[in-house]
Amino acid sequence: MSYRMKNISLWIFAAALCLTLGLTSCGDVSKDDSLTKANTAADGQTEQQADRVKKIFYSIPSPVEMVSLIQDVGSRYDYSLLNKVENRTKYSSAKSKAVNLGIYGADLSYTSVFNQNQESILYMSCAKQLADELGVSSAFSNETIARVEENLENRDSLLHIITETFYELDAYLKENDRSNISAQVITGGWLEGLYLASKMVQMYGKGNELSDRIVDQRLALKDLISLNKAYNKDGSLDDVLMDLESLEAIYAEADAGGSVETQVAADGKVTLGGSPAAKMSDAVMDKLIVKTIEIRQKYVM
Amino acid sequence: MERKAIIVLLIVMLPAFAFSQCRRFTKVSCIPALGEYIPNENFNSAVLIPGDQAELMMTFYAGQDYRVLICTEDILGEVDYTLSDESGKTIFDSKNMDRGFMDFSVAKTQQVKVNLSVPDRPSTNQLIHEGCATVLIGYKEKG
DSSP states (O other), X not given: OOHHHHHHHHHHHHHHHHHHHHHHHGGGHHXXXXXXXXXXXXXXXXXXXXXXXXXXXXXXXXXHHHHHHHHHTXXXXXXXXXXXXXXXXXXXXXXXXXXXXXXXXXXXXXXXXXXXXXXXXXXXXXXHXXXXXXXXXXXXXXXXXXXHHHTTTOHHHHHHHHHHHHHHHXXXXXXXXXXXXXXXXXXXXXXXXXXXHHHHHHHHOSSSHHHHHHHHHHHHHHHHHHHHHHTOTTSTTHHHHHHHHHHHHHHTTSBOOOOOOOEEOTTSOEEEOOSOOOBOOHHHHHHHHHHHHHHHHHHHO | OHHHHHHHXXXXXXXXXXXXXXXXXXXXXIGGGGTTSEEOSOOOEEEEOTTXXXXXXXXXXXXXXXXXXXXXXXXXXXXXXXXXXXXXXXXEEGGGOSSSEEEEEESSOEEEEEEEEOOOOOOSSSEEOOEEEEEEEEEEEOX
């Protein structure tokens, strides 16, 4: 290649990189770098300081917390409940890919909690492919896949690797101004956890720890709705919000329970709460389960 | 001409490197401190400056043990934080603590609020210091 051709190639590469980085990262420069900036205001408070608003985060419990409870209450592993791996090729829009990445992630937690190694590899692969298609390959690196394969027999290590992988994915999305995609992944994971718990309650009955956990989801749902609203700047989360609000309307029919009382033991160990938990009638629970299955079915197709 | 193109590349890539600073900081300096607790999957990190405040809301499930870890870059100085329960009662206050994390059990599922506050230090020069602050949550089944 001639010197002139090399130069032209380099400039084309530079221009393409400018465009790519500009598109993926232009929104958050002032928030997410960590540089030291000049103070230019006369009164001692910079414009930057004056413009700052309180940063509010909404954190949603991991699906692994729900599927661990499913195992703890003695439910049997049921592969037929999970989103089929063949469905992966049906997801063509960014929204369906993001929601189903969350769903496959929860299914991966489920297979891992039950030590189903072959299925865990399959669901890891599904999640990786959807992440690649969403341009978030870095979270599912070859090193991560190798760590999963090495730790298939070690449940706790495997759960650590899975949650760290999804944490890395969430970090990448948020740092690249793709928080709406992050919200959809988180929503998919939460919904699949609720769906799996609902199916178990249908199979094994109500009045146990698992049905209590379903009732408790009203609080996580409140935060999930707030999170989706916070990232719904372009209206891309309107549909998801409508589905979540339909669940919220059913939860509103439940009794919220008593007030809490925090206790500190003599050894300094703190325990939050202790008063009566929220309650839900069987009829409301049935309605909630039917709605959850309906919404989840719509997403997995 | 080749040198100019390389300079353009460097200028363009600098913000991209800065983006991943909080992610790297959290991965290297914070996540290991969760120990045996399984990390939550949500990335809750922001670049803060003196005078900034942040708040995190999350549901904590009955029957589980949790560790909430506040991890900040040294440049921010002593960041104050509190954790309050559903009734608004302050359970942990960094002013009375000698470690950077809070361990507790949950008997009734509830929403807990974590508040962070970066002290508003008087500026001795024309510079404002920015740094990452991360809230990490880990859980384990009750031991």
